[in-house]
Amino acid sequence: MNPKDSRPNLFPDPIEDRESLAQKLTRKFRRLGSAHSPSICLSTHLNTRLTTHLSIALLALLLLMPFIILIFSTLLMPVANYLGSEAYFSRTFDLLSQIVRRLGTVGLESVFLFTAVQAFLSAAVAMVLGILGAYGLIFAQGFLLERVAARKANWVTHGLEAAALLPNFAPVLLLILAVMKFLPRVEGIWGIVILHSMLNLGLVAVSVVRLIQLRLGRLTELAFVEGAGKWSYFRRAVLPTLKNDFLSLGFFVFTICFSSFAIPLVIGGSRGVTVEVLIYRAMRVDGDLVSALAIAFCQMLSLAVLALVLPRSTAAISRSNPNSSAGLFFRSTGRHLVSAPFGLLFLLLPPFLILASLFDGVIQGVQDFIRLRPLHEELLSQCLGSLFVGGLTAFLVSALLMALAWVQPEAGWRKFFLGYAAPSSVLTGLSLLIMWRATGFASLVKISIALTLIFTPAFYRMQWDSLLLGLADQGRIAGTLGATRSMIFWDVTMPQLFAPLGTLAGLASLWSWGDFALSSVIAERQLTLGMAAQSLMDSYRLDVATVYVWIIASGGVISYVFFKGVGRVLGSQSEL
Amino acid sequence: MPDLKNAPEKKLGKKSGFKGTTGVRVFGLALAFLGLGVFVYFLSHAADPQGGSWSTPREIKVLTYSAFSNALGPGPEIAKLFDQEFGVKVIFQDAGDAGLLLQKLTLFPSDVVMGLDQFSKIHATDRFKWRRWGQDPEFTAFDKAALTFVYREGELKPPTTLEDLLDKRFNETVVLEDPGSSSPGLQFFFWVLDSQGIDNGFAYLSNLKSSIRAISPSWSSAYGLFTKKQAKLAFSYITSPVYHWVEEKNSNYEPAIFTEGMPVQVEYAGVPQICENCESAHQFIQFLLRPDIQKIIMNKNYMLPVVADIVKGSAFEKLPDFKEYEWKNLPYLIEHRDELLNRWRGLNL
Numbered sequence: 001m002n003p004k005d006s007r008p009n010l011f012p013d014p015i016e017d018r019e020s021l022a023q024k025l026t027r028k029f030r031r032l033g034s035a036h037s038p039s040i041c042l043s044t045h046l047n048t049r050l051t052t053h054l055s056i057a058l059l060a061l062l063l064l065m066p067f068i069i070l071i072f073s074t075l076l077m078p079v080a081n082y083l084g085s086e087a088y089f090s091r092t093f094d095l096l097s098q099i100v101r102r103l104g105t106v107g108l109e110s111v112f113l114f115t116a117v118q119a120f121l122s123a124a125v126a127m128v129l130g131i132l133g134a135y136g137l138i139f140a141q142g143f144l145l146e147r148v149a150a151r152k153a154n155w156v157t158h159g160l161e162a163a164a165l166l167p168n169f170a171p172v173l174l175l176i177l178a179v180m181k182f183l184p185r186v187e188g189i190w191g192i193v194i195l196h197s198m199l200n201l202g203l204v205a206v207s208v209v210r211l212i213q214l215r216l217g218r219l220t221e222l223a224f225v226e227g228a229g230k231w232s233y234f235r236r237a238v239l240p241t242l243k244n245d246f247l248s249l250g251f252f253v254f255t256i257c258f259s260s261f262a263i264p265l266v267i268g269g270s271r272g273v274t275v276e277v278l279i280y281r282a283m284r285v286d287g288d289l290v291s292a293l294a295i296a297f298c299q300m301l302s303l304a305v306l307a308l309v310l311p312r313s314t315a316a317i318s319r320s321n322p323n324s325s326a327g328l329f330f331r332s333t334g335r336h337l338v339s340a341p342f343g344l345l346f347l348l349l350p351p352f353l354i355l356a357s358l359f360d361g362v363i364q365g366v367q368d369f370i371r372l373r374p375l376h377e378e379l380l381s382q383c384l385g386s387l388f389v390g391g392l393t394a395f396l397v398s399a400l401l402m403a404l405a406w407v408q409p410e411a412g413w414r415k416f417f418l419g420y421a422a423p424s425s426v427l428t429g430l431s432l433l434i435m436w437r438a439t440g441f442a443s444l445v446k447i448s449i450a451l452t453l454i455f456t457p458a459f460y461r462m463q464w465d466s467l468l469l470g471l472a473d474q475g476r477i478a479g480t481l482g483a484t485r486s487m488i489f490w491d492v493t494m495p496q497l498f499a500p501l502g503t504l505a506g507l508a509s510l511w512s513w514g515d516f517a518l519s520s521v522i523a524e525r526q527l528t529l530g531m532a533a534q535s536l537m538d539s540y541r542l543d544v545a546t547v548y549v550w551i552i553a554s555g556g557v558i559s560y561v562f563f564k565g566v567g568r569v570l571g572s573q574s575e576l
Numbered sequence: 577m578p579d580l581k582n583a584p585e586k587k588l589g590k591k592s593g594f595k596g597t598t599g600v601r602v603f604g605l606a607l608a609f610l611g612l613g614v615f616v617y618f619l620s621h622a623a624d625p626q627g628g629s630w631s632t633p634r635e636i637k638v639l640t641y642s643a644f645s646n647a648l649g650p651g652p653e654i655a656k657l658f659d660q661e662f663g664v665k666v667i668f669q670d671a672g673d674a675g676l677l678l679q680k681l682t683l684f685p686s687d688v689v690m691g692l693d694q695f696s697k698i699h700a701t702d703r704f705k706w707r708r709w710g711q712d713p714e715f716t717a718f719d720k721a722a723l724t725f726v727y728r729e730g731e732l733k734p735p736t737t738l739e740d741l742l743d744k745r746f747n748e749t750v751v752l753e754d755p756g757s758s759s760p761g762l763q764f765f766f767w768v769l770d771s772q773g774i775d776n777g778f779a780y781l782s783n784l785k786s787s788i789r790a791i792s793p794s795w796s797s798a799y800g801l802f803t804k805k806q807a808k809l810a811f812s813y814i815t816s817p818v819y820h821w822v823e824e825k826n827s828n829y830e831p832a833i834f835t836e837g838m839p840v841q842v843e844y845a846g847v848p849q850i851c852e853n854c855e856s857a858h859q860f861i862q863f864l865l866r867p868d869i870q871k872i873i874m875n876k877n878y879m880l881p882v883v884a885d886i887v888k889g890s891a892f893e894k895l896p897d898f899k900e901y902e903w904k905n906l907p908y909l910i911e912h913r914d915e916l917l918n919r920w921r922g923l924n925l
Contacts, residue, residue: 285676374652377652524647
């Protein structure tokens with residue numbers, strides 16, 4: 001049986017059959033020959049290195065664009081004011097004293113404390129429930145392997161993993177709608193913590209399963225034979241062995257929750273103001289751009305501090321490849337020490353709520369939608385808006401990831417890209433608003449650019465870096481055999497990256513369909529379905545909002561499948 | 577599997593490259609088409625004889641609150657009629673709540689601003705310059721309504737004074753709006769401070785905490801919470817129950833009548849100095865005062881018209897009579913708005 005056929009993997013491992021691939025490449029590039037003289041080789045090498053560094057620097061600058069715009073706009077604001085751009089900056093000020101004074105009045109320290117506390121609680125709850133969920137997953141996998149054929153068992157377990165990851169991959173709008181429908185009194189800090197936990201516990205569970213397989217496979221078997229109990233095994237083996245990984249994973253979730261915007265904006269209420277919401281309020285509610293920029297600076301600094309810790313955390317997890325020993329581990333008797341059926345309850349509750357909310361009130365929603373004729377006229381333009389944003393975001397993300405594959409960042413540059421945490425939605429939206437004032441169609445383009453700047457660093461950390469790392473050796477071999485950079489890129493790298501690139505582009509498109517938080521910062525009116533759905537949810541027309549969410553989910557899934565398919569086709573069509 | 581051993585040799589320096597398979601050609605064509613489309617669009621919009629203006633001569637940008645401009649409000653119908661009569665397209669820009677109009681104007685310049693009330697009108701003149709035509713005022717009223725608490729009959733006995741709201745029967749039943757982001761919210765906030773005095777007013781608001789179910793950022797959010805029965809009282813307009821009487825045929829919704837008087841919010845429209853199509857903007861504001869347009873505003877915005885005799889024969893005639901609240905210290909409240917709002921935030925309601 002070909003394992004590949006039985007694994008509907010979201011991120012198919014393109015690096016298969018490495019030895020034979022290396023042999024093929026060797027044969028090809030040897031035929032091409034390498035007849036350059038040493039001096040030509042050296043000058044070509046130096047030119048290539050310079051070009052590479054310049055290219056990487058340009059890419060880095062592109063990703064840092066929101067920060068650069070914010071810094072320059074803050075420095076240039078007095079100048080703009082002096083020149084009389086009254087429509088945008090209506091007051092004169094001394095920059096430094098104003099910023100310091102504003103920082104003193106906005107209660108920044110309490111907001112930062114609140115943001116850190118909610119992020120810590122969210123990470124802690126997600127980790128605890130995620131570990132329980134991992135135990136539930138291991139139980140399910142073992143249970144199925146004992147009773148059904150391995151192929152069916154794999155399908156079901158991968159389905160369970162996909163369900164667990166649904167809150168992460170589906171637009172956050174779906175989770176918010178689910179909570180508003182079934183947990184309406186949830187708000188404030190506990191509302192934010194509950195939503196963040198539901199969002200991340202699936203990711204934690206799947207990561208913990210991988211870690212247990214990789215690190216504890218044999219030890220689990222041994223402990224079971226020796227008669228260890230579940231709790232003592234957890235306390236004496238799982239926790240000590242995986243302590244650093246748990247900390248890293250928890251920290252990763254912490255950084256996601258720290259810079260979260262959509263959930264605190266909708267669920268936080270007046271008592272749940274995070275730094276992101278404070279920036280948004282300063283900008284949109286108080287009309288105080290100076291305060292918004294000042295708070296944004298403080299957040300940039302805190303994100304930079306977090307980013308220093310981040311590379312060590314996610315790189316370790318992203319490099320893990322659990323599939324090689326999966327079957328052995330789940331068939332072993334030792335797995336009983338790390339399995340718990342009730343863990344499945346926690347794992348499947350968030351996706352269940354999401355799916356239930358999609359069906360709850362949908363008929364009433366359709367009836368209300370049909371009755372409210374004015375909504376019909378705007379629906380088409382909003383659909384086209386979402387389609388455009390989804391498509392353009394997927395295209396731009398693909399272009400940036402391909403550019404990163406071309407330059408292949410190494411050493412310091414790689415650390416930068418791994419550690420770079422994308423600016424928050426509010427910061428990115430604010431920077432694009434300052435840079436480009438046009439509205440209408442331009443707003444859709446700005447939304448796409450902003451989403452690209454947010455998604456690309458996350459995708460790089462999530463998958464792209466480990467893929468490039470895996471292909472680096474092949475590129476070096478091809479280079480020593482005389483292949484040019486272009487040949488390496490088109491003949492070695494991209495044929496193996498088209499498929500995952502399509503998947504990531506599809507994800508970008510799916511998330512773009514459901515975006516409303518960033519869009520509401522940039523757009524002057526409801527240009528997309530996400531914004532329209534959020535507006536309906538805001539006025540508690542939840543049934544009609546459900547109809548819009550269905551359209552968003554359908555459009556997003558179709559986009560995802562389309563780009564994933566394009567990636568697969570391009571990957572299979574390319575020739576070596 | 578390609579036969580690499582017997583494959584023809586390739587010359588050095590010539591790129592073997594990535595051949596243009598069908599998929600790649602389609603992908604490349606799609607990219608090229610998209611790029612061309614974007615380029616053509618920007619060409620057509622960049623070549624603007626007005627040198628980078630944000631609206632064309634045959635359109636005006638109207639900044640207003642979402643309840644007016646969204647598909648369910650009066651905006652789209654009014655825009656259509658204006659376009660038919662004057663050949664000028666109206667593009668609505670959504671500020672969210674009326675309390676955010678001036679902030680939004682900073683980011684999105686507009687020809688007309690609609691939805692300013694008596695408080696924000698004063699801030700508007702401080703922050704921006706506004707156009708005048710002859711002896712006409714800078715701002716023109718286009719609708720109005722008193723503000724009160726709306727409730728459902730049978731759920732509770734309605735309050736008749738502000739002090740009533742402190743009663744235990746209203747525990748966790750009231751939804752208010754944030755005065756920082758919502759104009760009805762600011763109306764309530766100033767009403768309390770004006771009627772009770774500043775310090776007593778803040779003491780009252782602290783005591784009101786037990787009655788508050790939620791503070792929402794906007795009127796639509798607060799009223800939505802109320803209609804979903806997550807709250808039993810919502811601070812809204814005296815005209816809000818008319819929506820339920822007419823659209824839902826539900827007569828359970830009633831406005832509470834306060835014996836001490838209720839504040840009346842008047843909504844205004846103005847043309848900022850930064851307007852591009854100022855004449856069309858002025859024409860639009862005059863258009864809003866026509867009796868047929870006032871009727872549309874009344875029936876879709878659920879606010880009372882400023883023109884006489886429009887209400888006759890409508891469901892709005894059934895609204896109870898009320899006493900209008902007389903402001904005592906309004907100039908002081910408006911002048912110290914920011915510090916009062918900071919003090920409100922300190923209450924942590």
